[in-house]
Amino acid sequence: MSNVKTASQNPQSQVASNGTKKKRGPWREVWRRMKKNKAAMVGLLIILILILSAIFADVIAPYGYDEQSLVDRLQTPNSKHLLGTDNFGRDIFSRIIYGSRISLQVGFIAVGIAAILGGTLGAIAGYYGGKLDNVIMRCIDILLAIPGILLAIAIVATLGPGLRNVMIAVGIGSIPSYARIVRASVLSLRDQEFIEAARAVGANDFRIITKHIIPNSMAPIIVQATLGVANAILSAAGLSFLGLGIQPPTPEWGAMLSNARHYLRDYPHIATFPGLAIMITIFGLNLLGDGLRDALDPRLKS
Amino acid sequence: MQERLLEVRNLKKYFSTKKGLLHAVDDVNFFINKGETLGLVGESGCGKSTTGRVVLRLLEATGGEIIFEDKDILQFSKDEMREMRKEMQIVFQDPFASLNPRMSVSEIIAEPLRVNKIYKDKIDMSKRVAELMDTVGLAERLVNTYPHELDGGRRQRIGIARALALKPKFIVQDEPVSALDVSIQAQILNLMDDLQKEFSLTYLFISHDLSVVKHVSDRIAVMYLGKIVELSDYKSMFKEPKHPYTQALLSAIPVPSIEVKRERIILEGDVPSPINPPEGCRFYGRCRYRQPICNEKTPELEDIGNDRFVACHFTNNLKEATV
Numbered sequence: 001m002s003n004v005k006t007a008s009q010n011p012q013s014q015v016a017s018n019g020t021k022k023k024r025g026p027w028r029e030v031w032r033r034m035k036k037n038k039a040a041m042v043g044l045l046i047i048l049i050l051i052l053s054a055i056f057a058d059v060i061a062p063y064g065y066d067e068q069s070l071v072d073r074l075q076t077p078n079s080k081h082l083l084g085t086d087n088f089g090r091d092i093f094s095r096i097i098y099g100s101r102i103s104l105q106v107g108f109i110a111v112g113i114a115a116i117l118g119g120t121l122g123a124i125a126g127y128y129g130g131k132l133d134n135v136i137m138r139c140i141d142i143l144l145a146i147p148g149i150l151l152a153i154a155i156v157a158t159l160g161p162g163l164r165n166v167m168i169a170v171g172i173g174s175i176p177s178y179a180r181i182v183r184a185s186v187l188s189l190r191d192q193e194f195i196e197a198a199r200a201v202g203a204n205d206f207r208i209i210t211k212h213i214i215p216n217s218m219a220p221i222i223v224q225a226t227l228g229v230a231n232a233i234l235s236a237a238g239l240s241f242l243g244l245g246i247q248p249p250t251p252e253w254g255a256m257l258s259n260a261r262h263y264l265r266d267y268p269h270i271a272t273f274p275g276l277a278i279m280i281t282i283f284g285l286n287l288l289g290d291g292l293r294d295a296l297d298p299r300l301k302s
Numbered sequence: 303m304q305e306r307l308l309e310v311r312n313l314k315k316y317f318s319t320k321k322g323l324l325h326a327v328d329d330v331n332f333f334i335n336k337g338e339t340l341g342l343v344g345e346s347g348c349g350k351s352t353t354g355r356v357v358l359r360l361l362e363a364t365g366g367e368i369i370f371e372d373k374d375i376l377q378f379s380k381d382e383m384r385e386m387r388k389e390m391q392i393v394f395q396d397p398f399a400s401l402n403p404r405m406s407v408s409e410i411i412a413e414p415l416r417v418n419k420i421y422k423d424k425i426d427m428s429k430r431v432a433e434l435m436d437t438v439g440l441a442e443r444l445v446n447t448y449p450h451e452l453d454g455g456r457r458q459r460i461g462i463a464r465a466l467a468l469k470p471k472f473i474v475q476d477e478p479v480s481a482l483d484v485s486i487q488a489q490i491l492n493l494m495d496d497l498q499k500e501f502s503l504t505y506l507f508i509s510h511d512l513s514v515v516k517h518v519s520d521r522i523a524v525m526y527l528g529k530i531v532e533l534s535d536y537k538s539m540f541k542e543p544k545h546p547y548t549q550a551l552l553s554a555i556p557v558p559s560i561e562v563k564r565e566r567i568i569l570e571g572d573v574p575s576p577i578n579p580p581e582g583c584r585f586y587g588r589c590r591y592r593q594p595i596c597n598e599k600t601p602e603l604e605d606i607g608n609d610r611f612v613a614c615h616f617t618n619n620l621k622e623a624t625v
Contacts (some may be wrong), residue, residue, distance in 0.1 A: 193400035196360055197464065200392050201414035202384040215404040 033295040040291020046284025054100040061094035066249040074267050083273045086256075087263060092270065095251035096277045102252045103281065106167055106236040107229035113171030114232075115225055118178025125179070126186030127209060137183070144176040152235055156244045166245045170235045174228055181224050185217035219296035226289035230282045237278055253278050304335040306369075307472060307504045308357070313366035315349070315356045322578040326352040328528035330366075331603055334472075339498070339505040341519030341536070343512060343551070345573065349528040350508045351395075354474040357506065358390055359383055370472070388418060391465035395477035397457035401449040407460055408445040411435065414467040434463040437500075439493060455486035459493070466497065475507045479514060491518060512555055516540060521609075524548050527576055527584040530603055534610035544612040546589045583615070591616060 069089035155169035237254025239245035246252035260271035315327040394400035421427040479487040532545040550567040
């Protein structure tokens with residue numbers, strides 16, 4: 001990590017004219033540390049590009065995602081089709097751009113489901129402890145005992161394939177990790193003196209959880225969520241590859257890969273580009289997640 | 303006779319552990335008069351902090367009575383207790399752990415006011431926060447700083463301001479200076495002294511540091527393994543300690559003079575486990591005056607006149623053990 005620029009960013013140097021320091025929350029501090037981490041910034045850049053391309057897919061993509069042109073089928077990359085075309089003559093570049101919408105949607109919504117459900121369960125288990133904790137955590141253990149992808153396949157097989165069911169399946173599959181992380185951080189916070197101090201001034205459980213415990217346990221959840229988005233995208237792609245996920249002609253990266261495997265020997269580019277898209281996205285999310293973890297870890301605070 | 307603010311009777315706090323019942327506070331009795339400071343000393347793990355927390359009902363007592371202004375607060379419902387918390391506050395030992403790192407100084411000090419809905423108007427509240435900061439000697443420019451940007455002394459001042467916010471009558475000081483540098487300790491102790499006079503506060507001052515306790519207390523209670531072994535005004539205790547444990551403790555205070563020669567009482571052995579303690583004097587194993595009866599009967603805290611209390615079978619005729 002480079003520490004060259006630290007001198008000019010001394011916290012004490014930000015003093016307003018009347019002597020009162022401007023309010024600088026711990027999140028500003030985190031951002032300051034993140035900026036120094038080049039890898040994390042690369043990750044952030046990749047994710048930003050991805051988000052932008054998802055939002056402006058209609059503008060960026062030169063063709064529609066289901067625009068077939070059998071005359072132009074199985075073309076290698078050229079000036080007309082930047083990344084070539086597939087067996088139906090659909091533009092691969094356009095499909096990847098549109099595919100980012102699906103992947104991001106799956107990633108964020110699945111993680112949202114998992115983080116909210118898992119986080120709530122973990123917080124209740126950690127805060128109240130005792131029997132309730134035992135019951136919740138044993139259920140979580142049962143979920144954890146089943147391999148994630150197997151669980152997702154089972155759920156999709158029951159609910160039927162499709163975007164919504166994939167999100168539910170992937171979301172449920174990652175509930176355990178959030179429940180455990182939140183429970184662990186609530187446990188470590190529960191007996192802290194500032195919680196006791198809040199209780200001493202008469203704060204109720206609701207205030208203690210929302211004002212004291214949640215803000216202090218955000219760091220590991222954010223890291224887990226960032227890395228979790230990567231996992232969710234990968235799981236969804238896996239499910240689609242197996243034909244259980246998003247159905248054609250919707251351009252899902254995993255489904256594109258699956259479709260391309262028949263042409264792998266003669267036209268490897270059809271499989272390569274969606275594969276690269278998945279890889280770069282996961283790479284970016286992992287870089288960002290690692291960077292966030294470093295920036296949020298108080299032990300690395302200088 | 304002075305008016306009593308708080309009286310603790312037969313207070314017990316047991317924790318159940320895997321090995322058995324841990325007697326953290328075992329049948330403790332004391333009272334605190336209005337406006338005075340009761341020092342509570344003892345070594346680590348003797349139950350003094352637990353006593354402080356049980357008195358405020360931050361931990362639920364196993365048994366006994368806590369009479370605060372003629373009312374037994376252990377009988378209070380949750381809502382009554384919430385109301386009661388305005389009267390009794392606590393300052394914690396570790397100024398790094400007792401402040402929420404995600405809240406600014408003003409948010410921390412305003413929390414008691416906000417929780418108890420003291421002010422409807424935001425401007426009134428920030429005025430009160432500024433006033434409190436001024437009272438504890440925090441510069442006004444620090445309102446928007448966060449605890450991690452401040453040193454231990456300033457953080458402890460925040461903790462004191464928070465405790466004062468609701469204008470309590472009684473404050474438990476749980477080793478408020480033991481985490482601070484010696485130079486800052488003196489500042490904080492003086493501040494507390496000033497505040498006590500200004501707001502006529504009553505303190506329960508918990509510490510393991512005898513010199514600090516001597517400096518601040520009107521009366522001192524010595525605790526050993528969950529029991530109070532001696533309780534008296536600080537002058538007579540330092541002049542003439544009655545309990546063998548107090549004697550050993552006091553003999554350990556360094557005297558800054560090379561001419562003074564005195565006997566050091568070295569305690570042998572370890573503190574016994576507080577889990578399922580046997581009948582008899584808790585100090586039996588380490589006492590150099592021990593007699594067979596000490597191992598059979600637990601000595602009660604007895605009044606020996608002049609408001610002094612000692613828990614020992616041989617208070618006024620200690621003889622070296624012939625073992």
